[in-house]
Structure formats: C-alpha cells, structure tokens
Amino acid sequence: MERLDLVISGGEVWTPGALVLADLGIIGGKIAALGAPKTLPDAARIIDASGKVVIPGLVDTHTHHREPGFTHKEDLTTATQAAAAGGVTLSIGMPNVDPPTTTVERYRNVIELGRKKALVDFNHNPSGTVPEQIPGLAEAGCLAFKIFMVRDTGRDYPHMPGIGLHNHGELFRCFETVAKTGLPLMVHPHDQDLMDVLEQRYWQKNDRSPQAYAKAYRDFDGIIWDTAIATLMRFQKATGGKLHILHMSTPGGLEMVRRAKEEGRPVSCEVNPWALFLGSWENVQKLGPYCLGFWVPEAHVEALWNGIEDGTVDLVGTDHAPHTKEEKDIGWKDMWQSPGGEPQIQDYLRLFLTEVNRGKLSLDKVVRITSYNPARIFGVYPRKGTIQVGSDADLVIVDMKKEETISNETTLTRVGWTPYHGRKVKGVPVYTLVRGKIVYENGKVVGSPGYGECVPPLKG
Ligand SMILES: [Zn+2]
Incomplete structure (x- = not known):
C-alpha cells in the first residue's frame, strides 16, 4: 500500500x-x-x-445558505463554517434566495458562488416551479427539486413569488416533469386556502402574536399540513416520481407516509430539529418568534420519535434558516410580518448525541437519519454517507x-x-x-x- x-x-x-x-x-x-x-x-x-x-460526515439536504440576496443573514462561508462545527460535510442549499433559483443560469451562479466560498461540500436544490427549466436543471447536476406550497399572506418572504405553488394543476405539471428526471421532489406541504381561513380567525380577534401563529399552523391537529400531504400522495401515485415530504410534524402525515411505504412507493420524509427540540408550547410562550417555525405538541413529538424508530421518518433536514434579531423581534407584535425559521446546523448533532446519551435513540439511528439515509435518497451514496x-x-x-x-x-x-x-x-x-x-x-x-x-x- x-x-x-x-x-x-x-x-x-x-x-x-x-x-x-x-x-x-x-x-x-x-x-x-x-x-x-x-x-x-x-x-x-x-x-x-x-x-x-x-461517524460519517452529516449530509444536510435542507440548509438555507441565504446567498445570493440575503447575505446580511448568512452567506455560503458563514453557513458552511457553522456546518463544519456541527459535523456537516455536505450541505445542500434551498432556492428561496434572491433571485430564486428557478432557472439553470441562476442555479449555475449559486454553484459558482459555492465553489468560491464554501468550506464543506455542497449542492443546491433549485425550485421546481418552472417545468421548462426542470430538465436543464437536472442536467446541470442538482440532486433534487424543491417546491413550497406556501404563498405567504401579508409578506413575500421567506416564501417569495415564483417558488410557491398551490394551484393543483400547476403543481401536477411540475410533479410530472420532475418525475421524468428520476430526482426526488421535495415539497413543503401547506394548504394555503385553508390557512387563509384559519389565520383570519386569529386576526379577527386582533391576535397576531407568535402564539396565535403557532396555533393557526397546528389547528385541528395540523390540518393544513395533512390535507396538503394527502394531495401530494395522490400526485405521487399518479406520476410515480420520488416524493420527499419536508417538515413532517403531524401524526396524520406520518400515517400517510407509513402507508405509502408499505405499498412500496418511493416516498420519503424529513423531520426538522425544531420539531423535536424546540416546538414545545413552553418554548412558543418563552421564545416567541425565536422558536417559530411552529408549535409541535408533545404527543406529536412522540409520534415523530416513533416514526424515526420505525423508519417512517427517513432523515433529518436541518431547515437551518437564520434571520436577524431585528427581523425576529417584529414577530412579538405581528408574527405574520416576521419570517419563520432559525439557526440549526451547528447544534443539531449535539442535540441528537445528547438524546443518545439519554437512551432515547441509538447512535446507529442518528447516523442513519443524518448521513446514510440522506446520502442514499439524494443519490450520492456510497461516495457520501458511509465509512467504507x-x-x-x-x-x-x-x-x-x-x-x-x-x-x-x-x-x-x-x-x-x-x-x-x-x-x-x-x-x-x-x-x-x-x-x-x-x-x-x-x-x-x-x-x-x-x-x-x-x-x-x-x-x-
Ligand atoms: Zn426550509
């Protein structure tokens, strides 16, 4: 040798x-x-x-690097420094940058920035909302596509126009087109029409607090998530493509994924650290905008841990989503004017290892959900995600x-x-x-x- x-x-x-x-x-x-x-x-x-x-380096399939466009929050260097400190060796960015990555040219530009600025290996999940661009993006080397079903009300960030899609017809066209590439389609499930009705009930009571926001997202056990996931499941069945559901946090959603897996369909899902470690009502009260995201009640958190244990949950995506304190502080008065999301990438391995020490899950399981499974689902195994x-x-x-x-x-x-x-x-x-x-x-x-x-x- x-x-x-x-x-x-x-x-x-x-x-x-x-x-x-x-x-x-x-x-x-x-x-x-x-x-x-x-x-x-x-x-x-x-x-x-x-x-x-x-252990093998972590593969984070869901990092908001914020560059280009929002470098006052984060850039490809600061994000990948935090990644390195968190054990992440492959960090895959998300398309809600400015301009959003809906085209091949924009995707290539983001990759060029990464080559100059990233400390760890990277790629970027472009938006899959423009069907004509999808084949070219796949050719250019992306690992997956991302679609938000959210179109925000009262703000246009972090879900800016052009990357949110709720119209079923348009969404279905994208499903068909992505399915042909063989790459996974990552979707943030969200029933916007239903949300419009639910959130207005809080606004009518003049309640725009972080707690109201958290409740609206969780009303009827997270109905806005579940109805969206049901639609996605049906689209997946029709098109046969790989569906990767983001932000899994409801028992109803888990049940649908479990059933699809039993049928042998290529459906996977992620859980975010905020759902397991941050979304308690106590934190919603105490941290307000600094913990939103969303409220995840105790019973739902337990369902997620069970989903990790039985393999319904495939992987952890950090949803690392930094915003400045100034941007967050607006949320104390009006959470609908403040962006959701928070930093995660540096801390999540530590949080999971702490749970290993507490006996909540095995170290092997941590490796599978943070490295081995994401590498497989995103097509980079066995170059990444294992030690061999x-x-x-x-x-x-x-x-x-x-x-x-x-x-x-x-x-x-x-x-x-x-x-x-x-x-x-x-x-x-x-x-x-x-x-x-x-x-x-x-x-x-x-x-x-x-x-x-x-x-x-x-x-x-
Ligand atoms: Zn995200």
Whole structure:
C-alpha cells in the first residue's frame, strides 16, 4: 500500500453493519483502509481517536445558505463554517434566495458562488416551479427539486413569488416533469386556502402574536399540513416520481407516509430539529418568534420519535434558516410580518448525541437519519454517507462524554444567535473532516472558503 496521508487510530468506527474498533487510513481524500488497530502502515499524520467514535460526515439536504440576496443573514462561508462545527460535510442549499433559483443560469451562479466560498461540500436544490427549466436543471447536476406550497399572506418572504405553488394543476405539471428526471421532489406541504381561513380567525380577534401563529399552523391537529400531504400522495401515485415530504410534524402525515411505504412507493420524509427540540408550547410562550417555525405538541413529538424508530421518518433536514434579531423581534407584535425559521446546523448533532446519551435513540439511528439515509435518497451514496473503502473521507470524530453549553457566543452563523442558547449537551463533535482534510478541530473551524466541492448525483 502507498504511504497513507492520514490515519485515525483507536476509535470506534461506525460502519453499516456495526460499530468496530478500527484504524482508518486515508489517501487522496478517500478512505483507503479500514483495519484492526495498529495494523495500518505509516502515515504523514495520525489523529488519536481513542475513546471516541468516528461517524460519517452529516449530509444536510435542507440548509438555507441565504446567498445570493440575503447575505446580511448568512452567506455560503458563514453557513458552511457553522456546518463544519456541527459535523456537516455536505450541505445542500434551498432556492428561496434572491433571485430564486428557478432557472439553470441562476442555479449555475449559486454553484459558482459555492465553489468560491464554501468550506464543506455542497449542492443546491433549485425550485421546481418552472417545468421548462426542470430538465436543464437536472442536467446541470442538482440532486433534487424543491417546491413550497406556501404563498405567504401579508409578506413575500421567506416564501417569495415564483417558488410557491398551490394551484393543483400547476403543481401536477411540475410533479410530472420532475418525475421524468428520476430526482426526488421535495415539497413543503401547506394548504394555503385553508390557512387563509384559519389565520383570519386569529386576526379577527386582533391576535397576531407568535402564539396565535403557532396555533393557526397546528389547528385541528395540523390540518393544513395533512390535507396538503394527502394531495401530494395522490400526485405521487399518479406520476410515480420520488416524493420527499419536508417538515413532517403531524401524526396524520406520518400515517400517510407509513402507508405509502408499505405499498412500496418511493416516498420519503424529513423531520426538522425544531420539531423535536424546540416546538414545545413552553418554548412558543418563552421564545416567541425565536422558536417559530411552529408549535409541535408533545404527543406529536412522540409520534415523530416513533416514526424515526420505525423508519417512517427517513432523515433529518436541518431547515437551518437564520434571520436577524431585528427581523425576529417584529414577530412579538405581528408574527405574520416576521419570517419563520432559525439557526440549526451547528447544534443539531449535539442535540441528537445528547438524546443518545439519554437512551432515547441509538447512535446507529442518528447516523442513519443524518448521513446514510440522506446520502442514499439524494443519490450520492456510497461516495457520501458511509465509512467504507473507496468512500470520501468525510468523517466526524465525536466525544460522547464531552459536555458543552450551547451559546450565542460560539454560534458561527452570521446572525449570531441560536434558539438553543443555554442548553446543556453531552456528546460533541471534536473533529470534522471533508475529503480527508480537517475543517473543524477542537472547537475551532480551520477549513478555508473555496475548499468545498459541488457534489453531483452519482450515475447509475
Ligand atoms: Zn426550509
């Protein structure tokens, strides 16, 4: 064997079969060897991972990088710095930038920006709302398409015109066109006509508070989500395409996904960290606009954990969606004038590892929902999402015993705050490597902008 560039020695290494005590050898950014401890040849550098666990780098299929257009909130550098600190080695952007990525030219422009500015590997999910553009976008190398069923009322951000689609006919045309590409269609399910009626009931009572907003989204156990998901399911059945449902948070939605999977249909769904860790009524009261998103009642959160356990929920998408404090503060008075969403990407692995330490789920499950499953569903497995010879050396070394307190001060996202400020976690990434290069080491981001590569779908 050639001389190894790097050996990670003495750690417990996650593989699809089991956790094994092994040394990992890396050459040219790829995993070149996986062997019993102390059996690998010499290397230029050795990282001692004794007492730690080595897992594949996280694949976040849902990061709002905010560039171009909203770089006062975040850009491709700050977003991927936060990603590196959170163990994310592949971060896939979303189309509600300015201009929104509805065309091939705009998509290419975003990818060019990423090549100059990203620290970790990346791609971008363009909007699938312009059928004529869809084949070209697929050709240009995107991994999936995104459609919002939301058209906001009283504001045009974060769901700007051109990327929200609620008309069933138009939506169906996009389904048919995306299905032909073979790529997944990610949809934010939302029954806008129904929402128009429900939210007006709060407005008539002069209640535009974050709590009213949270309730409107959850009225009748989240009916605005479920009716939309029912439509999407029917469209999927008609077109046969891959459907990936975003923001899963209702028992009704989970039930529909469960049934579709039983029928063997290519339906998948994501859960967002905010649904599991942030959406309690207590937080809706206390954090107001800083935790919205939406309210997810306790019983619904439990249904989501069950969905993770039984495989109904495929993956975690962070929905990392930074907004400035000024933009959020408007929401205390009028949540309908304030954008939903909050920073997530730096904190979510820590939150899940803490749950592993509490016995809520296994480490293997965390790896599957944050890396292995997203890599498979988005067509980049086995280059990404696993640890095996030949895969990219995208690795996170985690210290399951290390404790930290999440804090605004250490938050790397440009807006400088996190909804998890003050939360104690146990289980922390200490190294993040992208294609064999260390980008995060013991609390410091050491990667450089421009290192990140755009990852296209693997053929075949
Ligand atoms: Zn989102």
